[in-house]
Amino acid sequence: MSTAALPNATRLSALAAILPDGGLLTRDEDLERYSRDWSGDHVGRPLAVARPRSVEDVAALMRFCSAAGIAVVPQGGLTGLVGAAVAAPGGEELVLSLERMSKVRSVNPIDFAIVVEAGCILEEAKRAAEAQDCLLPITFGAQGSCRIGGNVATNAGGFNVLRYGMTRDLVLGLEVVLADGRVWNGLKTLRKDNRGYDLKQLFIGSEGTLGIVTAAALKLFPRPSRVETALVGLRSVEDAMALYALARRGCSDLLSAFELILRDGLEVALAARPDLTDPLARPYPAYVLMEASAGGEIDLRALIESFLASAGDLVEDGVVASSRAQAERLWLYRETMVEAQGRGGRYLRTDVSVPISQLADFVAQALAAVRHAAPQTQALAYGHVGDGNIHLNVIPPQGLAPADIAPLLHGAEEAIFAVVDRLGGSISAEHGIGRVKQRAFLERVDSVTLDLAKRVKTALDPQTILSRGRILPLVPSEDR
Amino acid sequence: MSTAALPNATRLSALAAILPDGGLLTRDEDLERYSRDWSGDHVGRPLAVARPRSVEDVAALMRFCSAAGIAVVPQGGLTGLVGAAVAAPGGEELVLSLERMSKVRSVNPIDFAIVVEAGCILEEAKRAAEAQDCLLPITFGAQGSCRIGGNVATNAGGFNVLRYGMTRDLVLGLEVVLADGRVWNGLKTLRKDNRGYDLKQLFIGSEGTLGIVTAAALKLFPRPSRVETALVGLRSVEDAMALYALARRGCSDLLSAFELILRDGLEVALAARPDLTDPLARPYPAYVLMEASAGGEIDLRALIESFLASAGDLVEDGVVASSRAQAERLWLYRETMVEAQGRGGRYLRTDVSVPISQLADFVAQALAAVRHAAPQTQALAYGHVGDGNIHLNVIPPQGLAPADIAPLLHGAEEAIFAVVDRLGGSISAEHGIGRVKQRAFLERVDSVTLDLAKRVKTALDPQTILSRGRILPLVPSEDR
Secondary structure (H helix, E strand, C coil): CCCCCCCHHHHHHHHHHHCCCCCEECCHHHHHHHCECCCCCCECCEEEEECCCCHHHHHHHHHHHHHHCCCEEEECCCCCCCCCCCCCCCCCEEEEECCCCCCEEEEECCCCEEEEECCCEHHHHHHHHHCCCEECCCCCHHHHCCEHHHHHHHCCCCCCHHHHCCHHHHEEEEEEECCCCCEEEECCCCCCCCCCCCCHHHHCCCCCCCCEEEEEEEECEECCCEEEEEEEEECCHHHHHHHHHHHHHHCCCCEEEEEEEEHHHHHHHHHHCCCCCCCCCCCCCEEEEEEEEECCCCCHHHHHHHHHHHCCCCEEEEEECCCHHHHHHHHHHHHHHHHHHHHHCCCECCCEECCHHHHHHHHHHHHHHHHHHCCCCEEEEEECHHHCEEEEEEECCCCCCHHHHHHHHHHHHHHHHHHHHHCCCECCCCCCCCCCCHHHHHHHCCHHHHHHHHHHHHHHCCCCCECCCCCCCCCHHHCC | CCCCCCCHHHHHHHHHHHCCCCCEECCHHHHHHHCECCCCCCECCCCEEECCCCHHHHHHHHHHHHHHCCCEEEECCCCCCCCCCCCCCCCCCEEEECCCCCCEEEEECCCCEEEEECCCEHHHHHHHHHCCCEECCCCCHHHHCCEHHHHHHHCCCCCCHHHHCCHHHHEEEEEEECCCCCEEEECCCCCCCCCCCCCHHHHCCCCCCCCEEEEEEEECEECCCEEEEEEEEECCHHHHHHHHHHHHHHCCCCEEEEEEEEHHHHHHHHHHCCCCCCCCCCCCCEEEEEEEEECCCCCHHHHHHHHHHHCCCCCCEEEECCCHHHHHHHHHHHHHHHHHHHHHCCCECCCEECCHHHHHHHHHHHHHHHHHHCCCCEEEEEECHHHCEEEEEEECCCCCCHHHHHHHHHHHHHHHHHHHHHCCCECCCCCCCCCCCHHHHHHHCCHHHHHHHHHHHHHHCCCCCECCCCCCCCCHHHCC
16 A cells, blocks of 8 residues: 555544544644754654554554555654654654653563663663662763663664673563564563574664564663773874773773773863863873773772773873762763864764774874865764774864855765775764665665665565665655 | 475585585485484484585585575584484485684784684684683583584573673674575674674574574683682572672672582582582582683682672582682582483483573472472473573483383473473573474464564575574475
């Protein structure tokens, strides 16, 4: 059945009948906040916004939409930044927001497991875990806005991946509504289960294209009783990576974050917040913000201090936070640098990864490539280098006309991606493909990978109802 | 094309031509060692055994087999114990042994990554990692025989899962030959890569039914410089689980093994090896063998001793190994108990999991259920309880006629599985389904899960060429 089979008014009244408690929004002013993402760069036009309260609601919606051929895009906190959860501009996609399914269903400190609904804000799930003296380790800037369903659907990363893994590594079980409205109940907290195919893996990181995650069971960890944070100044990115190699060994597996910041990024933070002062006695080309955490009877302070002393050749200067407040102040350099980038308007965010052993080469080559391709821009390289992940962002000069910004940033992106390709890296380490990175993805993907991805999509969503045109291209028959 | 389309001699000579260097074995005496698994319980009859030397060989074999409709079963070290890699009895399946693809392609201590071919024996891969001061953490009894491809295909578990995860958690990339002979090259060492669907997840744990893993890139860890091993005596399984809850917190994330042994299991070990003496001054109902490991400047000995002292209410007595030799001796109780079980002939191995919080209940209820269903047997419960994983094995009385053993063990298994079902557990925590557990799997699997699994199988192997009848049932048209 094509999307044109029923007139819009008929479709909307049928959808409203499925959600009788005002769960369907159709007025333009109501749709507004579901129509643009966190960055404001990606804007769409939904047919309507459905806000189910239960898995049964979601199932009923999908039964109707698959029968009526209505395209659906599940939506979480809109912080993914690749246009996966924003409706397409045509006004034909139903946004299915999970925001009213936000309960923490259970926290079990013996199983070290939490079960949460997809619409739960990450920070609230983290707080529920903390209340049981446990840690839900997914941690990143958007944690106050993003939702668990989106974290799962995008396989979110963040600061603590080097210790605890990506979201995929933390998922014990999922509840998913399929494109045809059937419910797949894989919501379990078993740590080991090799009964046939591990179907939940299909949905993790699929960006809403294979099913709608309605709830997730996630691994918890003991909440660390001690956290040590240090900021160190280094001569170069090479030295930062050498320090990382030492730190993985010297801090055992207790290292929980290892963030690279270059001097120009630090200066962006200093300029944006005059209350921040240069953290070390003199400037250094590169900085590393590192964190280790532990419970039990481990003298973590002694561990990190003896480690830094043993790495004396590499570490030019450094400070170990003596209080929680000082640790937060060290993280403030990192956070302010990120916030300040967006203040001048549109800029290029990249999110790439290379093998850890190639990271220093990558930074040098990519910065040189941007200088060559777009010399008038400012390029900032920072990121979770312990995972080989760099956010290399490019800020256009102030006052440039919007029409000139797009080609400039596109040229810079092409230059960066060429270096990624040369070093065997990924053009999307954390954020996924969505619609924004699809062209770059399709230019690079090999034919076997693309064929397998299409086969999986066809197996799970033969009508292409779900998140149409994300990751995989629209085929002509779908592009109505 | 049906398997009967070409006469056997034609098929065999075509296969031999693909592997001109004697890679195809066809004589009965040559097939013998590829026809039965480690336990000897599962025996099949291959059409022939193909032993490719390269991914190109595997691709050529699969191109031919898919065109000619020849069923293929990939084979590793034959230690999976569920009949997944043993040929079916009909003499129509080609065994594709990966044993001649056994190279360690690279070890990179900066990327903390190893790339190995599928036929590499796990222990050899572990040794290659150690040579670079790294740890490949997959660890279990069969590590001297099993092969990496089989570890990946079965998502192998083992002793160190609670610290390092299952094999799935360690896979960075795969090279896979598909059923139609195309090569999927997903062999990368990136730590973060969210470019579209994570296709490697399809093949991990699929028991050879979706593709043939020919090489894998796996995560490494810093090789621990200190390991502490303790054996403690406890009043009950409940106390063992309470100790585990404390240990996860008290030993931070440094706990690498936590194995439960009951008194009767220990006595099996003592009886089997008269040189082993009772490890503690008096007998206890339950024992825990625990291990913690670390690098760097952590005083692990002090950590584990202070932890055990803090758990004094639970720990009745215990010994912390003072040397590597003593630690190995403590592990010997565990290993001897396992080896000794098989000395009397056929017995029932189960490999189940429940939520950690249910584990003590599970052991009590399952042992009672076996006493009721098969009172003349001896039931031993032991396992990786930190993962909720128990091997509850049942040994028939000596001298029972073989014809009487099978129904007795079947009744015991049904009784154990009924308790697993009641507690929301898994009938296969580590070993998979293969052919041996298929009936029990199909009796329990819900229709949505089964439908999704069949869709995935059809998407990747539409002709059902690969590992036919493992996990999923043969459909009538395939059962020739």
